[in-house]
Amino acid sequence: MLKMNVKKFLRSLNFRIMVFLILIGIIPALMVAGGFLASYDRLSMTQLGNDVRNQCQILATQLSSANYFENMDNQTLEGEMTQLATLYDGRIIIIDEDLKIVEDTYDLESGKTIIAESVIRCFRGETVDYRQGGRFIELTVPITTGGENDQTIIGVILVTASTDTQTANLEALRQSMETWLVAIGICVFALAILLSNWLVKPLRHMNQSVSGLVDGALADDLDIHDCTETEKISDTFNLMLAKLRRIEESRQEFVSNVSHELKTPLASMKVLADSLLVQEGAPVELYQEFMKDIAEEIDRENTIISDLLTLVKMDRKTTEVNVAVTDINEFLEQILKRLRPIAEKEKVEVVFESNRSVSAEIDATKLSLAFTNLVENAIKYNKENGWVRVTLDADHKYFYVKVSDSGIGIPQESLDNIFERFYRCDKSHSREIGGTGLGLAITKNAVVAHGGAIKVQSVVGEGTTFTVRIPLRYIV
Numbered sequence: 430m431l432k433m434n435v436k437k438f439l440r441s442l443n444f445r446i447m448v449f450l451i452l453i454g455i456i457p458a459l460m461v462a463g464g465f466l467a468s469y470d471r472l473s474m475t476q477l478g479n480d481v482r483n484q485c486q487i488l489a490t491q492l493s494s495a496n497y498f499e500n501m502d503n504q505t506l507e508g509e510m511t512q513l514a515t516l517y518d519g520r521i522i523i524i525d526e527d528l529k530i531v532e533d534t535y536d537l538e539s540g541k542t543i544i545a546e547s548v549i550r551c552f553r554g555e556t557v558d559y560r561q562g563g564r565f566i567e568l569t570v571p572i573t574t575g576g577e578n579d580q581t582i583i584g585v586i587l588v589t590a591s592t593d594t595q596t597a598n599l600e601a602l603r604q605s606m607e608t609w610l611v612a613i614g615i616c617v618f619a620l621a622i623l624l625s626n627w628l629v630k631p632l633r634h635m636n637q638s639v640s641g642l643v644d645g646a647l648a649d650d651l652d653i654h655d656c657t658e659t660e661k662i663s664d665t666f667n668l669m670l671a672k673l674r675r676i677e678e679s680r681q682e683f684v685s686n687v688s689h690e691l692k693t694p695l696a697s698m699k700v701l702a703d704s705l706l707v708q709e710g711a712p713v714e715l716y717q718e719f720m721k722d723i724a725e726e727i728d729r730e731n732t733i734i735s736d737l738l739t740l741v742k743m744d745r746k747t748t749e750v751n752v753a754v755t756d757i758n759e760f761l762e763q764i765l766k767r768l769r770p771i772a773e774k775e776k777v778e779v780v781f782e783s784n785r786s787v788s789a790e791i792d793a794t795k796l797s798l799a800f801t802n803l804v805e806n807a808i809k810y811n812k813e814n815g816w817v818r819v820t821l822d823a824d825h826k827y828f829y830v831k832v833s834d835s836g837i838g839i840p841q842e843s844l845d846n847i848f849e850r851f852y853r854c855d856k857s858h859s860r861e862i863g864g865t866g867l868g869l870a871i872t873k874n875a876v877v878a879h880g881g882a883i884k885v886q887s888v889v890g891e892g893t894t895f896t897v898r899i900p901l902r903y904i905v
């Protein structure tokens with residue numbers, strides 16, 4: 430399901446990158462082409478307008494110097510007008526002061542009066558720009574009297590010129606541009622496919638490797654070197670894998686330890702019961718002795734199970750910590766009072782030193798488990814006539830409990846492991862002393878649940894000191 434989703438995601442990512450690349454490739458090309466065609470159109474029309482105006486101005490000067498309006502029968506000028514009109518595939522109309530058309534190269538309107546706005550404005554001396562409409566442009570040029578000081582407008586040339594050539598040029602240009610745009614489009618499309626595949630490839634590769642790992646039970650590391658980013662992701666992923674492997678290992682170890690620990694008392698009971706069964710008429714004393722041993726094994730099994738349950742409960746993230754303000758001096762005294770008989774049996778002296786009276790917000794049940802185990806360990810792993818010293822101190826934020834002993838000590842290489850479940854330093858010796866190796870795991874859980882910390886210092890043969898630091902106020 431997840432694999433399918435990732436594949437789908439990669440496909441859609443590929444598609445999105447491709448569309449993005451196509452858009453950034455084609456939109457600018459279209460804009461440039463459109464802008465270019467529009468400018469070309471504007472420029473070619475202005476150019477035509479200027480050409481026609483220049484030619485008409487020359488004609489106007491000739492008309493003026495030939496006194497055209499007085500002597501209209503001028504073949505040369507008429508020829509020129511026709512030539513000009515033919516050149517621009519248009520029409521030339523000459524209008525006199527009375528707005529009467531005196532000459533029309535189309536010979537359609539001669540003799541009529543014209544009241545077009547552009548003509549009237551031209552007579553007023555205003556410069557009128559060319560007007561573009563349909564397939565032609567139209568413009569007016571004034572005819573003035575020849576004198577240098579007297580520039581009276583005596584007539585107007587109204588000329589229309591065809592824009593067919595310009596339109597045809599523009600059309601040809603548009604067609605060639607369209608061909609280019611199609612070619613560019615094909616190139617951009619091909620490039621976009623290649624590029625988007627190239628960009629998504631490392632992710633696809635990564636997905637394949639990760640899927641392979643998921644199927645292959647965490648056995649291998651990821652090994653991706655497509656680019657720096659995926660290399661970094663792959664490194665982080667490998668760190669996570671290493672952590673998962675450690676968790677998996679400790680889970681397996683935990684399960685095998687639990688089974689082993691739970692089986693041991695059962696095996697002892699079985700041996701004891703079997704040996705009674707095979708002895709016919711065994712004396713009552715023997716029964717009693719064996720039954721006592723069986724009862725001890727049952728107690729042991731019970732302790733292991735309840736320790737395991739405590740740990741499982743504490744392991745849950747949502748573990749409730751029922752805090753109440755507690756007098757820590759009294760709390761520790763109570764614990765020591767309960768443990769003193771064991772200490773006396775082991776010939777170990779237990780002393781309590783407190784520098785101040787401390788009260789803090791704690792979950793007494795949980796911390797009681799923790800400190801009981803620390804003091805119990807200090808007694809158990811001690812020497813004859815040894816001592817255990819419990820000291821209490823505090824500052825404005827934390828209280829500190831130190832449990833020191835004059836015992837056998839913990840080897841340096843074991844210090845990192847003693848908080849692990851079922852870990853015991855010297856298995857044979859520990860077995861003889863009794864214990865399952867769950868005590869310190871419970872202790873650490875309880876301390877951490879309070880937002881505290883625990884550390885240990887030890888010298889083999891000299892003794893051990895556990896220091897616990899707990900905040901005075903419980904912070905959720």
Ligand SMILES: Nc1ncnc2c1ncn2[C@@H]1O[C@H](COP(=O)(O)OP(=O)(O)OP(=O)(O)O)[C@@H](O)[C@H]1O
Nearest residue numbers: 806807810838847853854864865866867868869893
């Ligand atoms: N004060 C100490 N001095 C020497 N060794 C210690 C001391 N405290 C703990 N250890 C070592 O650390 C191991 C783990 O301690 P832990 O309290 O977790 O287990 P345990 O005492 O063996 O069993 P349990 O507490 O579950 O009955 C012990 O088996 C012992 O080898």
Ligand SMILES: [Mg+2]
Nearest residue numbers: 802806868869
């Ligand atoms: Mg213990």
